[in-house]
Structures are given as structure tokens and as C-alpha cells.
Amino acid sequence: MTSILVALLCLTSSTWAFVVKYQPEAVHLSFGDQIQDIVVTWSTKDDTKESLVEYGIGAFQFTAKGNSSLFVDEGKQKHHQYIHRVDLKNLIPGEKYMYHCGSNFGWSNIFYMTTPPASKTWTPQIVIFGDMGNENAQSLSRLQEETQRGLYDAAIHVGDFAYDMDSDEARVGDQFMKQIEGIAAYLPYMTVPGNHEEKYNFSNYRARFSMPGNSEGLWYSFNVGPVHFIAIDTEVYYFMNYGIKQLVKQFEWLDEDLRRANEPATRTERPWIVTFGHRPMYCSNANSDDCTNHESLVRVGLPFLNWFGLENLLYKHRVDLQLWAHEHSYERLFPMYNFKVMNGSYDKPYTNYKAPVHIVTGSAGCKEGREKFTPKRPHWSAYRSADYGYTRMKVFNKTHLYLEQVSDDKAGAVLDEVWLIKDTPVPQYPPN
Template identity: 25%
Template sequence: MELRGVDLPPGHPFRYRVATVDAAAAVVVAAAAVWSPWQAAHVPGSNDEETRLLVLGDMGLYNAPALPALIQDAESAAQAGAPFHAALHVGDLAYDLHSYGGSRGSRFLEAVQPLAASLPYMVAPGNHEAGPHNFTHYRSLFRMPDQGVTENLYYSFDVGLVHVMVYNTVYGHIHDYERYLPVLNYTVSGSVERRADNATVYVSPGATVHITAGGAGNSEMRKGECPPPQGACSPHATWCAFQSGFAPRGCQGADHSYGRLTALNSTHLHWVQWSHTFDRVVDDWWIVSPSHGPFA
């Protein structure tokens, strides 16, 4: 959705409704038949205020129990006066958009509508978007920044304090949540501290802190009667600081979760990983970086 010819201040709430293309010339008495219900949303925040994002990956139409929690999270935040500024779905939508002649993609969009109608629902391509049709459904269903040039395959945008870059490395991963140490030349760069509330703090990291956010819920995620595994990823991946749901075995199931990312200011970034499976926060960490620039 684009707002044209409307000058609203950052963070300002507004209501809107949409109609089919033919509805532009419809008479008022027919409005109920061609117009959607009224929806509430907010203008994205300014570049000097706290910015809040929802982050999820690998969420399909089926076996996605975290979706109601995502919707409720967004609604509760808006009612509390601290709305999320966008949701980032970082690849693998619907499982799959093209399935059953595209009907699964349509049903998926209906399922996420309560979320996508209230805040920008930004998407990225994953291997499931490629399908047998060279990303055709993904390119046609969404309109991301520079869509006319890059066809949603890569783009960037600003939202509040955050500059988001979207691209697809076509690299596989486990359907879980993983947090990595900032490693440069096989060495952890910067200090790793612990807050009084047990949250991890990366202070002045000299390397990227990578996150795998691939456990929002899909038909490929394992079901089990026992809790998902948590802790280190494996003895061979010492750069992985924490995981939830990595390679469940035996009676273990997968962990359905998503992230809440908050940029408090230009120096403090906060990530909380909420697990629907555990019904609690499973990871809480910060980046504190007084200065910015290229890594040495």
C-alpha cells in the first residue's frame, strides 16, 4: 500500500480501506459490496525515534501456530501506543505460493491479512519462492521498494533508525532459531557481557552478528511430544552461541518462534526471540556499539 498526496507526521495513526480496481467509479450505495472493512495502521516512525520490527522466517499456511501470536503481538503493541513499524518475513512464504495453481498463496495472504493490514509486511525471496516458475508468484503478489526494477528479488529501505537490506544468498539452514558470535578471522571480535537480567550483550562487535530466523512454522517442521533442543548448535559449530530447535531427535519437536527487534537509538539494538512452543522468551540479547564503520 502506498499513501500518495497525504502528508501525515511520523508515527501518526490512520484508518483506511481498499477496493477493487472497478470500484473507483462505483456509486456510493454500492460501497459495501466493493470496499474492504476499515483497517487501522500507523505511519512509519521518524529516523530519530525507537524503531520496532517483527522478524520471522519460513512460515507456511500449515503448521504455523505462531501466527496468531504474531497477530496478537502487533495488536497489543499498537493498543499500548508502541506499535511495530514493520514485519520482516525473511523468505519461504506459504509453502508454497505457487502450490495448487496459486490457491495456497492466496489462502496464505488471507491468513496474514490481520498483520499485513496494520503494518508494512516486507518479504524476501527464499528457495521456496523460486518454485517451478522462476519466482513468478512471488514477483507478482508483492510490491516491495524498487519492484519495477528488481522484481522484489533484492531491495533496501529505511524504517525509522534502521536501514534494511534484502537479498537472497540461496543458502540452506535448519528450521530453527540460531544466534552466532561476532567472529572475524576465527576470533570473537569485541567483548561479550551479561546483564543483570541475564541478557547477552555484544559490546562494540567488530564483526556481524548473524541470526537464523527460520522457525516461524511450516509443514516441514518436526512435531514431537518432548521439548525442542536448546543450547549450543553442535560441538563443531563453536561460533554458534545459542540455538532453539536445532535438529530435534527422538521425541523432540521443533520450536516455533519469531523475533522482536528494537533499535532504541543509534548505539543500542535489542533482540528478543519469542517461542510459541515454550510460551516464553527463549533468547534475549543486545548490541551496544558507540561507533560505526567498516570492520577492520
């Protein structure tokens, strides 16, 4: 009897090990090159020889095939896995799809996603946050719950994941990708790299996420309703192992992308331009990193040369809103350019503002804790909070955009809110 039990246990153990090797993990979505295209990404421990997504409206009506690539962490033990990507093309607008992913070796749970509607009067709702790790991920549970209740159309994670994805031979990254599945498997999870992703030339970030464009998710743009979103890689200014070519390449791409977004017909149709990148141009935290350096590299460019700084470029192209993280806090600034408040008053809402609005939202929670502020709030800082939390954006139409900051410390209370309002879809700054 004992020998039979031992044999059954061995058989069960070997079968379980086989299943685990091929079981899909860390399922997440992103927008493809078109708004009606969705990319499904997941990982398996071993090669399944095929990458499949079965999907449909109310039933599995279609099967899409993709591909996988071997990802080997650069750590000493060479931890490896297979990253699978499948493009779902030309989905029907405004429909709720069910899907699962995997292969004949094993399938994921069934998830749901809702495609953006075709209507030009759509009011997209986006949740935005940065600096969320495995430990002390204060915002995670509320973000999961709100996502699955259907509050959001997309999520934007503004850099710094897991703390850090490469740690423990990339197993910390594996854990993080599993944790965010409750958000990222239900709506597009859009990302940019932060300083905590720099190990091994950002290899974990580049391998795990599938963003639009041809830059391995480092910089790109996409459209959601009346908004043109632009992802910016701020780390090209700080990690020179990238090489100066990366910095110049992004700057030239960004200039051209903004030029196209500002063509009269395009800007009238899609009037909001919103950028997001990890390190802020402005902040008032009490540290010696970016906030106490008025000539930050992202803002003014390369040291002593003032080449390739982003502030002049984004101001010239009339960007409405700039979203940042990196500081583990929340801060909303007045519309400003070169440390000058440009909206004519210090009141809300920001109506017919004359410069971009900056918001720093890096307080989703990580093991490094909170960031303190300087004792005196600068004249250009409208509101700041050290509470853990995240930012919600709702774009009502071509002239009204609403933002609010949610506090995890205060059970989901809204701490701060602001409207961006303009009389015409196209802002009139800077002067011709």
C-alpha cells in the first residue's frame, strides 16, 4: 500500500511539474499600432511550440496565432522563460470580448476586455500611477477591484516596476507580472521605463512589455478618443550606456510625432496632447535627486550644452498635460514654463492656460516608502500630498478634461481635483 501511495505521489508531482512548465502566467494587454488592435502577452516556463489566443463575443469564436521568444535574465543562474505575443487585429469597436491564451499544453483563466467605441463623443477614463513594487504595493488591491468593476478603459504605469524586475534572477519581475494580472489582463496596461529598470540595459522591461511602435516600448505614441498620448523615455538622459544616439533618436522622433499631431486637421479632431515619462521636470520633494536641481537634464538637456531638453520642445508644440512619477508622492503644478506660472491666475479650473500642466503621480507604493516635501511649497506648486494613491483622468470632450487624485491612506477619498478647459480645441500658446 505504501509503495502504491509513493508511486501515485511521484506521478502527481511529475504531472504537476509538467503542467507548471507550460502554464500561461502574467497575462497582460496593450494597445497595438491601431486603437482597435490589442496585443496579448504572457509567459511560460518552457517552450510550448505555439502561442494561441481564443477569443470572441460571448463565446470563443476565433483563434489568433502569435509567436514566442526566449528571455534569459543576465543573472548568474540564467533564469529563463518564454514570452508570448499575439496580436488581435481589427476588433469590433465597443464590444466586450472574452479570451484566454495558451496552447494545447495548457490555457490561462478566462478574461474579459472591452474595445474602445467608434463614437467620436467617447469619454475615455484612464488610471495613472508610477513606482509600484511587489512590497508595499498600497494601490494594487484598489486598482484591481476598480478595474474589474469596469471603471477604466486603460492604465498607464509611469515607470519603476517591482523593485526590481531583475532581482533574484528576475523572479521578482515574475512575481510582479503575476500581481498586476488582475489589472493588466482586463485593460491595456501602457508603460514607460524608469530608473529601476536600467539593469542589463533595460532587458527585463524590453522583454516583458509589448508597446506600439518600433522602440521596444521605450518611446511611442497612441490615440485614445480625443487624446494623443506620447510615452517618453527619460532614462536616455541619465544612463549613458544607452549612448547619445538613443537620446537623439528619441528627440527627433518626438519632434516629428508632435509636428504631425499639431497639423490643423489632426489637432482639431484630436485636440488633447498628453505626455508621460518617469522623471519629472519640476517637483518640490526634499531630495538631492531631481527636485533640487533646477536645471534637470530632462528639462534643459545635456549638461553645459542645453541640447535636447524637453521643456522647450513640449512648450513649442503646445502639449496640454505632462504626467511624471519617480517621486513617491503626488504633486500638481500650475501651468508653467521656465519656472513661471503662465495661466494668468492661481485659480482652478485651468482655463485657456498658456503652458503645459505638470502632475507627478509616483505614490502607488513600493518598499522605498514615501517622499518628503520641502517645508515651503514653491509658488508654482498648486497642491501636494505624500499619501499613497493614484490619479484618474476622464476626458469629457474636446474642450474639457478632468483629473483627480485618489488616496489609499484615506480609503479611496479624492484629495485633489482639477479641470483643464479651453474655448477652442487648439491651444494658442506659444505666441506665433
